[in-house]
Amino acid sequence: MEITKDVLKELCRNKGVDLVGIGDTDFPLYPTSIVVGTVIPAGMREKGFWQVIPKYLKIFNKNNKALNAVAKVLKQQGFKINKQTAFSFTGDLRPQVERAGLGSKGENEMVLNPKFGANVLYAAIYTDCKLPPDEKVYGVCIRCYRCRRACPAQALTEKGLNIRRCLPYALTACQKCLDVCPIGGIEYKNRKDYR
Numbered sequence: 088m089e090i091t092k093d094v095l096k097e098l099c100r101n102k103g104v105d106l107v108g109i110g111d112t113d114f115p116l117y118p119t120s121i122v123v124g125t126v127i128p129a130g131m132r133e134k135g136f137w138q139v140i141p142k143y144l145k146i147f148n149k150n151n152k153a154l155n156a157v158a159k160v161l162k163q164q165g166f167k168i169n170k171q172t173a174f175s176f177t178g179d180l181r182p183q184v185e186r187a188g189l190g191s192k193g194e195n196e197m198v199l200n201p202k203f204g205a206n207v208l209y210a211a212i213y214t215d216c217k218l219p220p221d222e223k224v225y226g227v228c229i230r231c232y233r234c235r236r237a238c239p240a241q242a243l244t245e246k247g248l249n250i251r252r253c254l255p256y257a258l259t260a261c262q263k264c265l266d267v268c269p270i271g272g273i274e275y276k277n278r279k280d281y282r
C-alpha cells in the first residue's frame with residue numbers, strides 16, 4: 088500500500104476523530120507528524136474537570152485508536168513512529184497542532200481551531216515517512232481580549248500567560264478564558280451529537 092496523506096487521514100477519520108492534519112517537525116529522525124483532534128463535548132466543562140474524567144478518557148481513547156491505526160500501517164511499511172498525546176510528558180503539543188494546519192495560537196494561549204476554537208483534545212504521532220505538510224492557518228484569534236477580561240487571576244497579559252497566577256485557579260478546573268472565547272462557538276454548540 089502506498090502511504091499518502093489521504094490514506095492516513097481516511098484511516099483516522101474512520102476511527103471517529105474530528106480533525107486530522109499533517110505537519111513538519113523539528114525532529115531530524117521524525118520529520119513528519121500526523122495530528123488528530125476530537126471535539127470536547129459541549130457542556131462538559133461546566134460540570135467541572137473531576138466529574139468528567141471518564142469522558143476525557145473516551146476522547147483520549149478515540150484519538151489513541153486513530154493513531155494506533157496509523158502506527159500499524161506505517162510500521163507495516165517499514166517506517167519508524169513515536170507517539171505523543173495530550174497526557175504525554177514529552178512536550179507541548181500546541182506548536183505541532185499549528186504546524187499541522189489545525190489552528191493558530193490565541194491570546195488565551197490555546198490553539199484555536201477555526202471551527203471548534205479551543206474545544207478540541209489533540210494527540211500526535213511522529214514518523215520518518217516524509218509527507219508534505221498541510222497548509223498552516225493564521226489569525227484565528229480575533230484579539231477581542233474577552234479571555235483577559237474574564238480571567239479571575241489576571242494571568243493573561245500582553246506578555247502571555249503567567250502560569251504562577253493561573254495555577255491555583257486551574258487546579259480548581261477554571262477555564263474561563265476558554266469559555267468566553269467566541270471562536271468556533273456556534274459550530275461547537277450546534278454539535279448536538281456531543282451534548
Ligand code: SF4
Nearest residue numbers: 238253256261263264
Ligand atoms: S484557566 Fe482561569 S486563571 Fe488560568 S488563565 Fe484561564 S481564566 Fe485565567
Ligand code: SF4
Nearest residue numbers: 193228231232234268
Ligand atoms: S477570547 Fe478573543 S482574544 Fe481571547 S483567544 Fe478568544 S478570540 Fe482571542
